[in-house]
Amino acid sequence: MLRKTLLVFFGFYMMTLQSSTRVEAIRWLAMANMNSVITVQQPSLCDELVGLVKRQKTICKRNIEVMESVKLGAKLAIDECQYQFRNRRWNCSTIDAVRLFGNVLKLGTREASFVHALSSAGVAIAVTRACSSGEIDKCGCDRTVRGRSPEGFEWSGCSDNIAYGTAFSKTFVDARERRRKNKKKYGRALMNLHNNEAGRRAVEDHMKVECKCHGVSGSCELKTCWRAMSSYREVGERIKEKFDGATEVKLQNTKSGQKLVLVNPRLKLHTDADLVYLVASPDFCEPDDKIGSFGTYGRVCNKTSKAIDGCDLMCCGRGYETRRKTVAERCMCKFHWCCYVICKTCEKTIEEHTCK
Amino acid sequence: MAGVVLENLSWKKLIILGVFLLLLLLTFFLIGGLIAPAPSNVIYITGTKCIANRTHLDHDKWFIPRGHNEMCDQIWSFDDERVEKEIITASQIVFSFWIPHPKEGGQLKMYRWFQTLLGVLTLDIKYDPKNPVTDKAKLQLDARIGYRGADDDPKDWKLLAQSLEERQLDCAMDEAIEGYHYKCDILQLFELGSVHYDYYLVNIRLPTFDNSDVNAGIGVLEDLHLVVIHQNGGFTKVWLSMKTVLFPMILALLIWYWRRITQLERPPSLLEKTLFVLGIALSLLNLPMEWLTCWLYLPFMLLVGDIRQGIFYAVLLSFWLIFAGEHLMDQVERNKLVMYWKHLSAVGFGCLCLFIFEICERGIQLTDPFFSVWVTDVGANLALTFIVLAGVAACSYFLFLCYMIFKVFRNISAKKSALPQMSKARKKYYMGLIYRFRFLMALTLVCAALTVIFFIISQVSEGQWKWGDDGIHLEYTSAFFTGVYGMWNVYVFGLLCLYAPSHKVITVTEDTDQSQEETVQLTHIPSEASALASDSQPMETSALHPSEGSILQGFMSKQAAD
Numbered sequence: 039m040l041r042k043t044l045l046v047f048f049g050f051y052m053m054t055l056q057s058s059t060r061v062e063a064i065r066w067l068a069m070a071n072m073n074s075v076i077t078v079q080q081p082s083l084c085d086e087l088v089g090l091v092k093r094q095k096t097i098c099k100r101n102i103e104v105m106e107s108v109k110l111g112a113k114l115a116i117d118e119c120q121y122q123f124r125n126r127r128w129n130c131s132t133i134d135a136v137r138l139f140g141n142v143l144k145l146g147t148r149e150a151s152f153v154h155a156l157s158s159a160g161v162a163i164a165v166t167r168a169c170s171s172g173e174i175d176k177c178g179c180d181r182t183v184r185g186r187s188p189e190g191f192e193w194s195g196c197s198d199n200i201a202y203g204t205a206f207s208k209t210f211v212d213a214r215e216r217r218r219k220n221k222k223k224y225g226r227a228l229m230n231l232h233n234n235e236a237g238r239r240a241v242e243d244h245m246k247v248e249c250k251c252h253g254v255s256g257s258c259e260l261k262t263c264w265r266a267m268s269s270y271r272e273v274g275e276r277i278k279e280k281f282d283g284a285t286e287v288k289l290q291n292t293k294s295g296q297k298l299v300l301v302n303p304r305l306k307l308h309t310d311a312d313l314v315y316l317v318a319s320p321d322f323c324e325p326d327d328k329i330g331s332f333g334t335y336g337r338v339c340n341k342t343s344k345a346i347d348g349c350d351l352m353c354c355g356r357g358y359e360t361r362r363k364t365v366a367e368r369c370m371c372k373f374h375w376c377c378y379v380i381c382k383t384c385e386k387t388i389e390e391h392t393c394k
Numbered sequence: 395m396a397g398v399v400l401e402n403l404s405w406k407k408l409i410i411l412g413v414f415l416l417l418l419l420l421t422f423f424l425i426g427g428l429i430a431p432a433p434s435n436v437i438y439i440t441g442t443k444c445i446a447n448r449t450h451l452d453h454d455k456w457f458i459p460r461g462h463n464e465m466c467d468q469i470w471s472f473d474d475e476r477v478e479k480e481i482i483t484a485s486q487i488v489f490s491f492w493i494p495h496p497k498e499g500g501q502l503k504m505y506r507w508f509q510t511l512l513g514v515l516t517l518d519i520k521y522d523p524k525n526p527v528t529d530k531a532k533l534q535l536d537a538r539i540g541y542r543g544a545d546d547d548p549k550d551w552k553l554l555a556q557s558l559e560e561r562q563l564d565c566a567m568d569e570a571i572e573g574y575h576y577k578c579d580i581l582q583l584f585e586l587g588s589v590h591y592d593y594y595l596v597n598i599r600l601p602t603f604d605n606s607d608v609n610a611g612i613g614v615l616e617d618l619h620l621v622v623i624h625q626n627g628g629f630t631k632v633w634l635s636m637k638t639v640l641f642p643m644i645l646a647l648l649i650w651y652w653r654r655i656t657q658l659e660r661p662p663s664l665l666e667k668t669l670f671v672l673g674i675a676l677s678l679l680n681l682p683m684e685w686l687t688c689w690l691y692l693p694f695m696l697l698v699g700d701i702r703q704g705i706f707y708a709v710l711l712s713f714w715l716i717f718a719g720e721h722l723m724d725q726v727e728r729n730k731l732v733m734y735w736k737h738l739s740a741v742g743f744g745c746l747c748l749f750i751f752e753i754c755e756r757g758i759q760l761t762d763p764f765f766s767v768w769v770t771d772v773g774a775n776l777a778l779t780f781i782v783l784a785g786v787a788a789c790s791y792f793l794f795l796c797y798m799i800f801k802v803f804r805n806i807s808a809k810k811s812a813l814p815q816m817s818k819a820r821k822k823y824y825m826g827l828i829y830r831f832r833f834l835m836a837l838t839l840v841c842a843a844l845t846v847i848f849f850i851i852s853q854v855s856e857g858q859w860k861w862g863d864d865g866i867h868l869e870y871t872s873a874f875f876t877g878v879y880g881m882w883n884v885y886v887f888g889l890l891c892l893y894a895p896s897h898k899v900i901t902v903t904e905d906t907d908q909s910q911e912e913t914v915q916l917t918h919i920p921s922e923a924s925a926l927a928s929d930s931q932p933m934e935t936s937a938l939h940p941s942e943g944s945i946l947q948g949f950m951s952k953q954a955a956d
Contacts, residue, residue: 171440172460175496192505193628195435252512254700262623264436271573373525374484374602375615376472
């Protein structure tokens with residue numbers, strides 16, 4: 039039962055990964071679909087997706103062409119999670135295409151909050167980008183500031199795509215939490231909603247505002263500004279900072295209904311942009327399928343570091359083995375802004391430390 | 395005693411006129427704030443990465459980002475495994491931008507109401523320690539703009555402009571973290587003075603060559619975004635409606651004003667002529683010739699608009715100078731344009747500098763939309779030189795003006811102390827002069843202050859960009875434009891009304907003793923001798939019509955109280 043609840047949220051990742059069991063093939067898949075935007079428009083595909091709740095399936099059918107971007111957002115989120123956590127004991131690795139991260143996100147831990155924030159940010163970014171490049175024509179145009187003008191684009195232009203991207207992320211990603219009326223998991227639903235929102239806030243709060251002067255003779259009498267997204271890496275880094283400073287909360291009955299409140303009331307109250315979690319994380323030292331831990335046996339560690347990637351902490355005090363290894367890598371490359379032109383292969387011997 | 399309408403207007407009438415003009419001004423402000431949308435809007439387009447044929451690179455082909463059959467062969471990102479597999483090179487990549495976006499299920503189209511189109515590029519350059527952006531890296535762009543009508547064949551794009559451009563890259567990095575984007579200055583790409591077609595297509599290549607460093611040091615480019623800034627259709631409509639209403643109003647007033655002047659027995663004075671020219675300059679500015687762009691392709695409209703605005707401000711500045719000069723009260727006969735050559739040359743020189751700059755920037759853009767004087771070092775220095783020269787001219791102008799105003803005020807206080815000894819006619823003449831001057835000073839200062847205040851408000855509100863929906867709010871930037879534009883119209887309107895020669899005076903003088911010496915015209919300064927002569931002459935107290943409740947009397951009594 040518990041496993042089901044968890045997997046539902048990641049239903050979409052499953053769609054990503056189920057399409058092909060090889061992780062490497064995802065990128066290719068995104069590519070293939072991009073080349074044939076029209077053929078992807080098969081709403082029947084939505085029903086085949088494992089894990090989507092009914093409401094999400096409805097959204098999927100109505101916005102089938104946006105789904106490609108949602109998929110991409112999910113892919114971005116997994117990649118970014120693995121990059122950000124590459125040096126931690128839990129390194130965001132996926133078990134397989136269906137179970138994805140396994141049971142680790144079943145509990146309301148910090149890790150779960152991080153993945154939720156990252157995924158809603160990923161969807162927002164991917165949809166925004168798709169709107170900007172004109173890949174999807176579903177994106178909204180309304181100028182919410184003055185209400186919908188009958189003359190629309192001609193009268194006052196369109197709102198920026200970021201508004202649509204975040205709104206879509208909210209509709210789609212939050213859909214399954216909104217469904218949960220089940221009291222038992224209400225706390226978790228609130229936590230997920232909060233963290234989803236925090237992810238989108240990380241995108242919105244780190245927008246670059248750029249301006250251009252274009253008054254008479256190019257003077258600054260008239261200045262127009264717009265918002266541009268930061269790189270997803272930057273957003274991921276911000277969410278990682280929030281992960282480090284996440285707040286522990288618990289569900290409590292208040293006059294205005296059930297709410298998440300601080301476990302330690304002396305701490306600073308969390309804002310909308312902060313991450314919250316319900317239970318403390320396990321130490322991830324030993325493999326334990328119940329909590330989704332792979333253990334750190336055989337993990338590469340840094341001999342000199344005192345931080346979490348250092349061999350002392352990473353190996354949970356079990357010690358490490360050192361091996362000499364010869365690796366081949368690209369070297370002496372000539373690079374032209376997008377692509378490598380010529381490269382040589384160099385062999386290098388390195389020392390690698392792995393946990394016992 | 396002849397004078398201007400202002401002197402012979404009762405307080406009541408003056409207040410009514412003032413309130414009317416104030417309401418007019420408020421209306422303009424509210425039209426901009428409540429009806430008009432923001433003056434301009436952006437279309438933010440991320441470039442689609444199309445792939446050209448490996449061997450002949452398809453230099454004459456249009457790469458279209460979307461469409462059933464005409465869509466180009468494209469990749470989503472340079473991390474795509476196709477890049478390595480097919481050994482795609484940088485020269486094969488064509489960034490394609492279709493203006494505008496598809497939205498809400500259909501392809502939008504551009505409207506002629508958009509008036510101008512300004513395209514700037516922003517770059518997403520990823521930080522990679524192995525391939526950093528080098529110092530003073532230059533970006534070479536092979537850019538083409540095409541257009542097509544909504545009903546044309548989807549493949550039938552026609553060339554509008556084509557150019558090989560070079561832009562200086564200015565990128566910085568706050569935190570050197572791999573995967574972060576550099577903070578690069580935006581690059582101007584093109585400017586079109588007319589939005590005549592439904593769709594625009596921009597194709598950009600960043601060519602590379604094996605043995606040259608063209609586009610070599612630009613780092614790892616992930617994406618190219620084209621930010622297209624256009625005037626909002628709604629703003630153009632409101633703006634044009636304003637002009638269409640104002641133009642006949644000012645024109646009618648101008649005709650009335652000129653008829654009054656021609657009815658005078660004497661030739662028009664310099665100040666009257668200047669005021670008339672000011673009215674003409676304003677009418678030229680008001681002339682709603684932008685209507686033509688609805689039917690005709692007029693790419694020079696942007697340039698013409700700037701020039702019209704320049705002419706108006708030049709005449710306004712000259713008017714202030716001449717007005718101050720004609721009220722100096724230092725017994726020097728001026729009334730001729732040549733007397734002001736020193737002062738006016740500052741205005742003329744400044745305007746000439748800006749005009750040359752304008753022709754260099756927007757004039758050349760007529761033939762090459764990609765041109766900008768700022769992109770080359772020589773051009774930028776030259777442009778800066780002209781702007782600095784114009785600034786120097788502006789400074790010297792203001793010094794001249796302030797000096798003249800200072801002299802006027804000095805003379806006013808001197809004359810004021812001498813007033814009680816003067817004959818009534820001379821007294822009245824000087825009082826009128828002083829009053830006229832002070833009134834214009836106050837009016838001008840109020841207008842200038844309001845312009846500055848509006849500008850600050852619009853800039854401040856710009857700084858606090860709110861990107862969500864927060865109910866009804868004022869569109870400050872639009873309100874600034876319509877408000878300031880309306881204000882200078884109201885200003886000139888007021889001047890034409892109040893500083894027109896008064897009819898009443900003529901009848902009054904005819905009623906009295908016809909003393910020509912006493913009939914002091916708007917700017918006519920009697921010679922010392924005649925002034926003395928008039929002092930000795932007996933003076934009719936009824937020069938002012940008692941029933942008029944003259945404003946001048948009110949003014950005089952106020953002076954006495956002071």
